[in-house]
Amino acid sequence: xxxxxxxxxxxxKDSISRLLSDNYSFAARRGYMQEANGWSxxxxxxxxxxxxxxxxxxxxxxxxxxxxVDVMLVMEEFGKVxxxxxxxxxxxxxxxxxxxxxxxxxxxxxxxxVAAGQTKLAFAHGEQQARHDVTDVTTTAxxxxxxxxxxxxxxxxxxGDCADKLIVSARTSGSQRDAGGLSLFIVDATAAGLVRRGYxxxxxxxxxxxxxxxxxxxxxxxxxxxxxxxxxxxxxGIAAMAAEAIGCMETTSAxxxxxxxxxxxxxxxxxxxxxxxxxxxxMLISMEQGRSMCMLAAMMVDEQDAEERAHNIxxxxxxxxxxxxxxxxxxxxxxxxIGMTEEYAVGHYxxxxxxFEHLWGDSAWHLGALxxxxx
Amino acid sequence: xxxxxxxxDEAFRLEVRTFIDxxxxxxxxxxxxxxxxxxxxxxxxxxxxxxxxxxxxxxWPKEYGGPGWSPTQRMIFQEEIMMGNAPxxxxxxxxxxxPVLMQFxxxxxxxxxxxxxxxxxxxxCQGFSEPGAGSDLASLKTAAVRDGDEYVINGQKxxxxxxxxxxxxxxxxxxxxxxxxKQEGISFVLIDMKTPGITVRPIIxxxxxxxxxxxxxxxxxxxxxxxxYEENRGWDVAKFLLGNERTGIARLGKSKERLAYAKELAxxxxxxxxxxxxxxxxxxxxxxxxVDLKALELTQLRVVSxxxxxxxxxxxxxxxxxxxxxxxxxxxxxFVVDIGGPLAMPGWAKELAAMSNEEPYWPDWAPAMAGxxxxxxxxxIYGGTNEIQKNILTKAVLGL
Numbered sequence: 001x002x003x004x005x006x007x008x009x010x011x012x013k014d015s016i017s018r019l020l021s022d023n024y025s026f027a028a029r030r031g032y033m034q035e036a037n038g039w040s041x042x043x044x045x046x047x048x049x050x051x052x053x054x055x056x057x058x059x060x061x062x063x064x065x066x067x068x069v070d071v072m073l074v075m076e077e078f079g080k081v082x083x084x085x086x087x088x089x090x091x092x093x094x095x096x097x098x099x100x101x102x103x104x105x106x107x108x109x110x111x112x113x114v115a116a117g118q119t120k121l122a123f124a125h126g127e128q129q130a131r132h133d134v135t136d137v138t139t140t141a142x143x144x145x146x147x148x149x150x151x152x153x154x155x156x157x158x159x160g161d162c163a164d165k166l167i168v169s170a171r172t173s174g175s176q177r178d179a180g181g182l183s184l185f186i187v188d189a190t191a192a193g194l195v196r197r198g199y200x201x202x203x204x205x206x207x208x209x210x211x212x213x214x215x216x217x218x219x220x221x222x223x224x225x226x227x228x229x230x231x232x233x234x235x236x237g238i239a240a241m242a243a244e245a246i247g248c249m250e251t252t253s254a255x256x257x258x259x260x261x262x263x264x265x266x267x268x269x270x271x272x273x274x275x276x277x278x279x280x281x282x283m284l285i286s287m288e289q290g291r292s293m294c295m296l297a298a299m300m301v302d303e304q305d306a307e308e309r310a311h312n313i314x315x316x317x318x319x320x321x322x323x324x325x326x327x328x329x330x331x332x333x334x335x336x337x338i339g340m341t342e343e344y345a346v347g348h349y350x351x352x353x354x355x356f357e358h359l360w361g362d363s364a365w366h367l368g369a370l371x372x373x374x375x
Numbered sequence: 376x377x378x379x380x381x382x383x384d385e386a387f388r389l390e391v392r393t394f395i396d397x398x399x400x401x402x403x404x405x406x407x408x409x410x411x412x413x414x415x416x417x418x419x420x421x422x423x424x425x426x427x428x429x430x431x432x433x434x435w436p437k438e439y440g441g442p443g444w445s446p447t448q449r450m451i452f453q454e455e456i457m458m459g460n461a462p463x464x465x466x467x468x469x470x471x472x473x474p475v476l477m478q479f480x481x482x483x484x485x486x487x488x489x490x491x492x493x494x495x496x497x498x499x500c501q502g503f504s505e506p507g508a509g510s511d512l513a514s515l516k517t518a519a520v521r522d523g524d525e526y527v528i529n530g531q532k533x534x535x536x537x538x539x540x541x542x543x544x545x546x547x548x549x550x551x552x553x554x555x556x557k558q559e560g561i562s563f564v565l566i567d568m569k570t571p572g573i574t575v576r577p578i579i580x581x582x583x584x585x586x587x588x589x590x591x592x593x594x595x596x597x598x599x600x601x602x603x604y605e606e607n608r609g610w611d612v613a614k615f616l617l618g619n620e621r622t623g624i625a626r627l628g629k630s631k632e633r634l635a636y637a638k639e640l641a642x643x644x645x646x647x648x649x650x651x652x653x654x655x656x657x658x659x660x661x662x663x664x665x666v667d668l669k670a671l672e673l674t675q676l677r678v679v680s681x682x683x684x685x686x687x688x689x690x691x692x693x694x695x696x697x698x699x700x701x702x703x704x705x706x707x708x709x710f711v712v713d714i715g716g717p718l719a720m721p722g723w724a725k726e727l728a729a730m731s732n733e734e735p736y737w738p739d740w741a742p743a744m745a746g747x748x749x750x751x752x753x754x755x756i757y758g759g760t761n762e763i764q765k766n767i768l769t770k771a772v773l774g775l
Contacts, residue, residue: 002377003680010378069376224763257773271775276767280773281765285695293666299378318666371658372667374638 003295004226009073012066015050018177019043024081026345029204037162038198038206039084044117054115057095068236068301072294074158076284079247082352084205086120087158093158094121096236097167101184101221101229109208110165110186110312119228122163123237124154124187124210125230132365134230135179141170141217149214150185156359161198161210163189168212169230172223178250181225185217192216195357203351228306234360235313239297245356246294248349249287249324252331255346256280259335276334283330290323309372314366324353378676380447383740388451395459398424407460408636410711410743412584412750415498415540418462422495425464431493434470434619439477439489446679450623457628458635466623467499467537469494472545474619475563475612479604487566493633502546502566502590503613509534510763512547513557514608517592519564521599526550528572528595534757538575538588541568551607563609565601572596583722596627617759624693624758625675625700627668633707633747634664635730638709640740664706671699691771694764701754701761712727712748719744 005013023043032040047053056071057063064070071092074180078087091114098110098121113119130136138153150170159285160166166187187194193215198208221229260280270276297316303309328350332339339346357363380388401415425431433452435441444452458465473492476485491497508515517530528548538544544566554560566573572595578587604612636659639650651657657662678692712719718741755761769775 003677005376158525168495255775260775277769277775278762278765280775281768284768284772285698288674288692288695289670289699290668292670292677295376295378295677296669296673312669315666315669318663319670322666367659367662367666371655374652374658374661 048117072298075243076247080246089159093123184220286326292321454628500541563612626694630703708748715744
């Protein structure tokens with residue numbers, strides 16, 4: 001057991017932290033949101049130069065061969081500033097799918113371009129009717145001659161609006177909610193028959209609804225054998241976004257603490273009131289318990305035992321989700337009116353943590369999954 | 376970063392578990408599982424079994440007869456003791472007075488007291504709290520007035536756990552009533568409980584048990600040589616004592632054991648013709664407890680691992696362990712009593728004694744079920760209330 005960071009991990013954390021603190025003031029972020037993609041192209045290039053975009057990619061494909069803990073460190077830093085760039089979508093979700101399921105030629109075609117920042121991936125799995133049910137897929141793929149043609153629609157595809165390639169799940173056999181019969185396909189984002197509608201989420205990050213009509217796709221991994229890959233992509237996403245949520249909690253906690261020390265009412269700082277102090281202590285406790293669970297998630301991403309992995313990721317999703325709600329709700333409450341405003345950052349962090357909670361199974365859903373397994 | 380236990384730690388856990396399995400008498404285990412407190416003779420005999428093995432002073436270095444374990448091993452040991460329903464090693468003897476003696480006592484005192492503490496030849500109790508000094512401990516008034524080679528002690532201690540079993544008491548007494556700061560007029564003394572003038576009066580707790588006491592001192596004469604460290608510097612000793620082994624305060628193993636017990640009971644207890652464990656509400660509650668246990672376990676590992684590097688420094692993060700740990704002790708014991716429901720409501724104790732020759736007409740798990748739930752309301756009060764722990768976090772971590 002060892003909670004220490006390696007020399008490399010410390011350097012990684014420091015360099016990303018420096019880059020972001022120089023470039024990601026809340027005002028600068030507002031500017032990035034106005035750019036064409038809704039995030040900073042210039043910073044994306046700098047991430048590529050730093051080697052961040054190849055972080056979890058095998059060295060063989062031009063990456064750094066980093067593990068889930070490295071991803072955790074980076075995501076936490078992104079969370080602290082509410083970074084808008086498609087790191088989660090492309091570098092975590094996208095490369096996990098390609099790494100786990102891709103053929104040698106697919107990996108050497110896609111991953112080096114992703115690591116260099118030239119290609120962006122998105123993971124198009126969820127559908128509007130599915131809510132949190134991972135196996136609920138109505139999009140279908142059928143083979144015509146040598147070509148696979150995909151028809152259906154995908155919802156809340158993170159950074160699906162700017163991606164160059166989409167990893168699309170589709171049903172190749174079975175019925176709507178079957179665990180079997182799911183397959184993954186690599187789809188060119190500009191392919192004929194594909195229509196994207198991009199929008200901003202409540203937290204300002206970008207996503208897309210994607211409609212596919214007889215769109216050509218290339219199978220990624222075994223046809224009909226997609227579910228285990230889909231699950232692992234989602235688990236990697238949960239672990240990474242949990243770290244981002246912890247970063248969000250850190251900043252909101254620091255802002256709240258600062259506010260408690262400076263805001264004067266009744267002739268003294270409001271932080272001198274014990275009721276506020278204990279609320280702040282509760283925030284700290286929630287955040288640290290959440291951080292422990294975030295570490296658990298990172299540790300479990302590469303766990304080989306699928307049941308053990310799913311179980312612990314569910315524990316972590318609930319733990320970080322509940323901590324996130326507690327911390328960000330308290331932050332808004334303790335800020336009073338200013339915490340309710342668009343111009344102040346706390347509300348933005350609140351919304352990002354809300355997004356985390358509602359992606360890939362909310363706390364209630366994962367508690368249900370845990371409860372179902374009790375013997 | 377690697378959050379897994381090392382193979383050596385896993386092997387150590389197995390060794391401890393096997394030892395407990397092979398050496399803990401079955402009746403002690405069952406009584407504990409059902410919620411009865413441990414009897415004095417059970418605690419003593421178990422600690423002597425451990426001492427024979429060299430494990431009683433589990434947190435002590437080798438030079439004082441301890442096993443010289445790492446913080447992780449100590450944590451594993453405690454957890455296995457609790458999960459195995461063995462009596463916990465006397466905290467007063469091992470983690471409180473033991474380290475104080477090692478740090479501050481004369482060689483003669485160490486040679487005399489430490490082996491006796493490990494073997495529970497002396498049962499120690501703690502004379503800190505007073506009617507007017509609870510959370511505000513430094514307000515204590517029990518007076519020690521120097522008379523030649525002796526202190527004459529007058530006053531009252533309260534909430535003194537197991538004073539009625541105790542051979543010795545380590546106590547904070549006021550030796551300088553005129554000190555500028557109230558912390559500066561306090562001394563730390565060892566008091567033989569057989570000394571004339573000491574009266575122990577029981578306080579019966581919310582669960583009907585006798586655990587707590589009031590202790591009265593009426594012209595009790597204690598040799599000056601029984602003072603530990605300098606006169607009027609007892610507060611430093613107390614801070615040292617309270618800063619020791621705070622990581623154990625979460626008692627995580629006990630909560631894990633209670634959850635396991637709750638699930639076992641829920642397989643037996645039937646409602647609507649089905650075992651309670653099939654009730655979705657029950658399962659959800661168990662799942663939530665599992666989430667909270669896991670978070671606490673990892674936070675505890677983080678604190679223990681940080682302690683390895685900065686040994687001896689009290690870590691304010693142990694306040695998080697105290698708060699979350701005691702909340703879970705309360706939640707898990709509440710879970711158990713909720714499973715018992717009506718069957719857990721009778722106060723069976725007297726009737727049990729009177730009808731000991733009859734066939735029991737209640738499940739054997741029912742009579743003591745509510746006991747831990749009632750008694751563990753104290754968990755968020757003792758050892759510094761959870762509100763005081765939040766004050767500590769507020770000042771030491773948040774700087775408010």
